Amino acid sequence: MYPIARGTAPLLVAVASVTVLGQPLTAAEMAGVLVISAGLAGLAFADGWPGRAQLPALAAAVATGVVIAGCTVVDGTGVHRSQTVIGYIAWLFLCQGPVLPLPALARRGRPLFAQLKPVRGIGLTGGAVSLLAYGLVIRAQAHGDLATVAALRETSILIAALIATPLFRERFGRLRLTAGAAVLAVLELAHP
Numbered sequence: 189m190y191p192i193a194r195g196t197a198p199l200l201v202a203v204a205s206v207t208v209l210g211q212p213l214t215a216a217e218m219a220g221v222l223v224i225s226a227g228l229a230g231l232a233f234a235d236g237w238p239g240r241a242q243l244p245a246l247a248a249a250v251a252t253g254v255v256i257a258g259c260t261v262v263d264g265t266g267v268h269r270s271q272t273v274i275g276y277i278a279w280l281f282l283c284q285g286p287v288l289p290l291p292a293l294a295r296r297g298r299p300l301f302a303q304l305k306p307v308r309g310i311g312l313t314g315g316a317v318s319l320l321a322y323g324l325v326i327r328a329q330a331h332g333d334l335a336t337v338a339a340l341r342e343t344s345i346l347i348a349a350l351i352a353t354p355l356f357r358e359r360f361g362r363l364r365l366t367a368g369a370a371v372l373a374v375l376e377l378a379h380p
């Protein structure tokens with residue numbers, strides 16, 4: 189169901205950017221966002237429509253898409269208003285950084301520090317890669333259209349699907365291949 193979340197987000201960002209932020213989209217850009225969203229949703233529905241038992245997962249996926257869209261709109265607006273990518277990212281990480289470890293510290297107490305010691309290098313590397321990836325997205329949002337950047341960012345789910353095929357033996361299949369091809373076709377048309 190995760191592709192549903194990733195497919196929902198660009199569509200919601202497009203609606204918010206046009207109606208709330210006043211950033212108009214051309215017909216081609218809107219069509220591109222729609223095709224990418226539909227293609228990503230197609231990845232999730234390639235095994236069939238969800239039954240009653242999957243409805244809670246579907247609702248959670250759509251809610252995740254709403255949260256992703258909200259964060260995207262907030263970040264896009266924030267970086268445009270701050271007029272500095274580095275400054276926006278620095279303030280965001282400076283404000284969030286000290287707060288995020290507090291729940292773990294409250295739950296595990298002082299033993300947390302000993303538990304973190306053996307994985308400190310992996311954690312710092314993951315944090316640096318996360319900061320770099322986030323910085324690239326924020327830079328794109330500062331210089332591009334928010335809806336199309338959101339759609340482009342969500343296409344990373346295709347890479348996840350390609351990795352899952354050999355690694356987890358997930359079936360890619362004709363429908364997933366068709367959905368992925370539709371997303372790639374839009375990307376190719378957008379940037380020949």
